[in-house]
Each structure stands twice: as structure tokens, then as C-alpha cells.
Amino acid sequence: xxxxxxxxxxxxxxxxxxxxxxxxxxxxxxxxxxxxxxxxxxxxxxxxxxxxxxxxxxxxxxxxxxxxxxxxxxxxxxxxxxxxxxxxxxxxxxxxxxxxxxxxxxxxxxxxxxxxxxxxxxxxxxxxxxxxxxxxxxxxxxxxxxxxxxxxxxxxxxxxxxxxxxxxxxxxxxxxxxxxxxxxxxx
Numbered sequence: 001x002x003x004x005x006x007x008x009x010x011x012x013x014x015x016x017x018x019x020x021x022x023x024x025x026x027x028x029x030x031x032x033x034x035x036x037x038x039x040x041x042x043x044x045x046x047x048x049x050x051x052x053x054x055x056x057x058x059x060x061x062x063x064x065x066x067x068x069x070x071x072x073x074x075x076x077x078x079x080x081x082x083x084x085x086x087x088x089x090x091x092x093x094x095x096x097x098x099x100x101x102x103x104x105x106x107x108x109x110x111x112x113x114x115x116x117x118x119x120x121x122x123x124x125x126x127x128x129x130x131x132x133x134x135x136x137x138x139x140x141x142x143x144x145x146x147x148x149x150x151x152x153x154x155x156x157x158x159x160x161x162x163x164x165x166x167x168x169x170x171x172x173x174x175x176x177x178x179x180x181x182x183x184x185x186x187x
Contacts (some may be wrong), residue, residue: 028112028129029144033122034153045124046099050088058175062093073138074154075187078176081158087125090156102154105130105145118166130157130175142179149183 032038034043039160051103054060079090091099112118119134128144149155180187 028108028118030122033096033119033126034103034148038123038126041123042126043096043100046088046092049090054085054088058089059087060093065093065095068095068098071186073098074149074152074159074183076149076176076180076185077102077154077156078159078187079156081160088157088158091125093153098154099111099154102126102156103128103148104156105158107132109167130156146182149185155179 005040026160077094079086087104091102091104094102104125105129106121106125106129108131109131111121112129118129128148128172130142130145145155158178159176160174176187179185
């Protein structure tokens with residue numbers, strides 16, 4: 001009985017923590033991760049660590065990047081999400097001028113629970129926290145994203161809100177469409 005109460009207590013605390021994080025997503029953003037120094041660190045990490053590592057484990061092919069040459073930013077990039085390698089693969093495939101001005105929406109309740117992890121993903125992938133549970137598109141919840149888009153940053157979003165399971169797409173959320181419409185941006 002005590003084990004059951006303890007599990008329940010841990011679950012309740014996790015739920016409360018998730019709700020608190022959801023409300024705090026805009027405050028969890030780490031703006032210095034978009035500084036020129038962080039950009040240089042990010043670009044070199046991608047060039048000298050991530051790309052060689054990905055070359056060992058994956059075969060990748062990028063097509064259609066010529067279409068991006070005709071587009072003036074900012075844009076909202078939308079992709080399905082099958083694994084954690086998706087973000088570095090997408091960033092590596094983008095032309096440098098797009099990549100250096102692209103922020104990646106990351107689950108606040110997953111990547112921003114721990115300050116060290118939050119700082120690392122913010123610097124390495126230029127992530128910004130996003131609430132992925134119900135109704136996270138209110139003006140307050142996305143004001144940090146609105147500000148980035150208004151400053152000319154591209155935004156990479158995974159509209160399922162999580163990695164796909166069993167090979168198929170999950171429920172696609174409307175966040176990318178709402179932000180694109182709000183800012184009159186191409187997707």
C-alpha cells in the first residue's frame with residue numbers, strides 16, 4: 001500500500017511540475033543562445049562533431065534546397081519527428097544562411113526540466129521552449145516565439161508534439177499553421 005502511495009505521490013508531483021513548466025515556457029527561453037558567440041559554437045559543433053558522427057551512423061541525402069534560395073525569411077519549417085536525430089539532420093541539410101537564423105521549438109516539459117540540459121540544447125541546436133500540452137498557443141504561451149519571428153528568425157516545429165510511434169504519423173497539432181497565419185509567413 002505504501003508503494004502505491006509513493007508512486008501516486010511521484011506521479012502527482014510530476015504532473016504539478018509539468019503544469020508549472022507549461023506556464024513558464026516563455027520564461028525558460030535562453031536568449032544568449034542566439035548570440036553570435038553561441039552561433040559560432042553551434043556551427044563548429046555541427047561541422048566538427050555532429051556531421052562526422054552522423055556520417056558514421058547514417059546515410060543522408062538532401063534534395064530541394066535550391067527551392068529555399070528563392071525564399072526570403074523568416075519561414076516556419078515543419079517536419080515529422082521520428083527520432084532525436086531529426087533536428088541535427090534537418091539543420092545540417094539547411095543552407096547555412098537559413099540554419100544560422102533558425103530556432104528549433106523544443107518540448108519545455110522534456111528539454112527544459114534541467115538547467116544544464118536546457119542550456120546545452122539551447123546552444124547546440126538553438127532551441128526555444130514550447131508547451132506541447134493543450135492550448136499552448138495562447139498569446140502568452142508563444143510571445144517568445146512571436147518575438148523571434150518578428151526579429152526575422154526561422155522556426156523549426158514538429159507539429160505532432162512528440163516523436164512518431166510505430167511508423168505512422170501521430171495527431172498533427174495546429175501550432176505551425178496558427179503561427180504562420182499570425183505572422184503571414186510561408187510554411
